[in-house]
Amino acid sequence: MANRVINFNAGPSALPLPVLERAREELLDYAGTGMSIMEHSHRGKAYEAVHDEAIALVREHLGFGDSHEVLLQHGGAHHAFATVPMNLLAADRSADYVVTGHWGERAFDEAKTVGRARAAGPDLEGRYTRIPSQGDHRFDADAAYVHLTSNNTIEGTQYDAWPDTGAVPLVADMSSDFLWRRFDVQRFGLVYACAQKNVGPSGLTVVLVRRDVLARCRTDIPKVFRYGVHAENRSLYNTPPTFAIYLARETLRWIKGLGGLDAIEARNRTKSSTLYGAIDAAGGFYRCPVEPAARSHMNVVFRLPDEALEGRFVSACEKAGMVGVKGHRSVGGIRVSIYNAVSPDDVSTLADFMREFARTHG
Numbered sequence: 001m002a003n004r005v006i007n008f009n010a011g012p013s014a015l016p017l018p019v020l021e022r023a024r025e026e027l028l029d030y031a032g033t034g035m036s037i038m039e040h041s042h043r044g045k046a047y048e049a050v051h052d053e054a055i056a057l058v059r060e061h062l063g064f065g066d067s068h069e070v071l072l073q074h075g076g077a078h079h080a081f082a083t084v085p086m087n088l089l090a091a092d093r094s095a096d097y098v099v100t101g102h103w104g105e106r107a108f109d110e111a112k113t114v115g116r117a118r119a120a121g122p123d124l125e126g127r128y129t130r131i132p133s134q135g136d137h138r139f140d141a142d143a144a145y146v147h148l149t150s151n152n153t154i155e156g157t158q159y160d161a162w163p164d165t166g167a168v169p170l171v172a173d174m175s176s177d178f179l180w181r182r183f184d185v186q187r188f189g190l191v192y193a194c195a196q197k198n199v200g201p202s203g204l205t206v207v208l209v210r211r212d213v214l215a216r217c218r219t220d221i222p223k224v225f226r227y228g229v230h231a232e233n234r235s236l237y238n239t240p241p242t243f244a245i246y247l248a249r250e251t252l253r254w255i256k257g258l259g260g261l262d263a264i265e266a267r268n269r270t271k272s273s274t275l276y277g278a279i280d281a282a283g284g285f286y287r288c289p290v291e292p293a294a295r296s297h298m299n300v301v302f303r304l305p306d307e308a309l310e311g312r313f314v315s316a317c318e319k320a321g322m323v324g325v326k327g328h329r330s331v332g333g334i335r336v337s338i339y340n341a342v343s344p345d346d347v348s349t350l351a352d353f354m355r356e357f358a359r360t361h362g
C-alpha cells in the first residue's frame, strides 16, 4: 500500500486498513447477495444481521450485558448535544455541565436552548489544560444529570477517573475516546460517541442509555428524537445509516481480532508514551501545554518554539507522508490524533521524525 499516507487526522480519522480492504472486496457483492450492503433494505436479513452484530459487539467489548440499551443514531455528536437535554431535561429541572473544552461549551450552549443548565465544574476561563478533580465541582443534588466530555479532542486533555455524582445520572460525550479502553459502563446513565474518531466513518453516533434513565425520558418531544422510540425499535424506527453501521461492525470485529479492548488499550498506551516521550526528551524544543495528569492518549497536542517553526513542522510532516498534524484553528500548534486505527509503527515513525526535526531546527 505504497500510496497510503500516515493519517493523524482528528476526525474523520484513520480507519483500519483491513476494514477498508474488506469493504472494497465486498462493495459490489456483499456475502454472495449480488449487491452492496448499501443497496440492501434495512428490513432485510442481510442488513439486520450486520446491525444486530454491531450492537452485540459493543456490548461484548464493554461487557455491560443488558443494563444499557445500545442505540445507533444519525446526526453526530451535535445531535446528542440536543437530544440529551430534549430527552433528559424535564421543565422543572436543571442539568449540570462540567465544561473542560470546546465541545463541552457546545453541549452546554445547546442544553441552554432546551431548558435550564448550569456550570458545575470550575471556571477554566477558556484555558483548557486540565481536568477538574472531585473537590473542584459544585454538583446540584437535584440535577437531571451531570454532563462531561471524557476526552477533549481539540485541547488534548482526558479524564482518567470519573467524578462521583451520587444518585444523579452521569452523561458523557465519549466521541473521541470511545472504545480506546475498557470502562465501567455502570457508572454512566448515558454515553454517546460519534463514530468518526474511533469506531467508523461519520454519519453514525453510538448511544448507550441505562434502562432507568430510558424509562424517565420525555415523551412530549417529536418521535424521531425520542430515545425510547429508537430503543423499542432496535434503532430501526427509521432507516439507519446502514453503510456507516456496516463499517463500524467491521471495525468492532477488527478490535476483537486484535484481542479486544485490553489489547487495544495496551497498544494505545504504547503509542501515547512513545509520543509524549519524544516531546519530553527534546530539551524544551517541544512543549505540551497540558498538565501531565490530564494528557490525552488520543489527541497529543504540543507547541514548537514559534509559529513559523510549527508551520515548517507541518509541511515537513506532509512531505514525509504524515498528514493531519496541524492543531485546531482555535488553539494553533500541533495536534496528533492517535486513535485505535493508528498503528504503533506509525507513531514510532513520527517520533523518529520529531527527533530529527528537533536536531536540525533546534
Ligand SMILES: *Cc1c(COP(=O)(O)O)cnc(C)c1O
Pocket: 011, 075, 076, 077, 078, 079, 103, 149, 151, 152, 153, 173, 174, 175, 176, 194, 197
Ligand atoms: C468530534 C467531536 C464532536 C463533534 O462531532 P460531530 O459529529 O461533528 O457533531 C463532539 N464532541 C467531541 C468530544 C468530539 O471529538
